[in-house]
Amino acid sequence: METALECIGARKVFYVKKEARPKTKPSAEWGASPGEGGANGSGGDAALPGAIAGRPAKAGAGEHGSADIPSNGGAGGRANGSANGPPNGRFRGRSAFSRAMATLFPRSVPVQAVSGVTFNVRRGEIFGILGPNGSGKSTLIRLISTLLLPDEGEIRVFGHDVVRERFAVRRLINRVSVEAAFFKKLSAMENLSYAARLYDVDIREARKTAISILKRLGLGESKVYEPLEDLSRGMQQKVAVARALLTSPVLLLLDEPTTGLDPVSKREVQDYVLEVREGHDTTVILTTHDMQEADRLCDRVAVIDQGRFVALDTPAHLKADLARDGEAATLEDVFFALTGKALKESHPGEGD
Ligand SMILES: Nc1ncnc2c1ncn2[C@@H]1O[C@H](COP(=O)(O)OP(=O)(O)OP(=O)(O)O)[C@@H](O)[C@H]1O
């Protein structure tokens, strides 16, 4: 069977600027240091190809840059432990010059987001990637979709290399991410028409298709002409799914497409994904925190933990491997056994 995706030893390292933190517990006035939590990789659609192409050292700066330089008396400015803030352990006893240098050029620490991942996806397959928060799922999706460049390894989409032939790859794929970017003042239809123009899809056809997909996904026609900012998050997520399907991609990358959807809407999106696979010969790579969804949709799933695949098989085989003494295992049990994390712990924000 034809191979849709080959991923051989893909690796991606981010360099995250290490904040200068006080050794003592910060006072309430200090609060969190500027940029705290900024390294969680939710930059999503901000990660445009040109912006970070091959510049790992700047990846952190690109997405969280402004947070790194404290503005009004941040960590660097309060080095001497005045009444306004606690003494900063890292800066204590340093010259003004070295304090300034440390503030301007903070140390970077490497984060191995994807650590040498190898797998193939067959044409027409729905391939799931499961893993705890921060395990590297979205980074892997961004590598496949040419939004990030791998530091090592090769990724090919229907034989096209994501680095050397990225324009050919982009013609074959589309991506839905959990934090889809839209023009929020424009309506769903205006956003979809814009996307259709970008992809050179006939506008009249695109409008018809958009309405039928949105109807199919349970978004009433009246909502199609309202500004997106007036639609709920779940409704916006449906528009994101519709946008990805307008272009009839041969490889559809779905990064948590149903997070935040109500159970009925989830079902509608899932059914539609199955329908698209059957009707349009689309290959799907799906990340999800919903184990039932993975079980229902995926032909095979990979479990990723700390950037590495720790299992790859059909849901049935993974469950059978874990079942003991005639007691059936669920995919959730498999996830827990492989990653050592309960689902609640791994995805506290589900439904946010
Ligand atoms: N642009 C970035 N800059 C720095 N670090 C990043 C960036 N993007 C991701 N990371 C880091 O890479 C690791 C993997 O992040 P990634 O977003 O791929 O995880 P994930 O599996 O998609 O998590 P989640 O389930 O929360 O969506 C994390 O440690 C994250 O902090």
Ligand SMILES: [Mg+2]
């Ligand atoms: Mg993610």
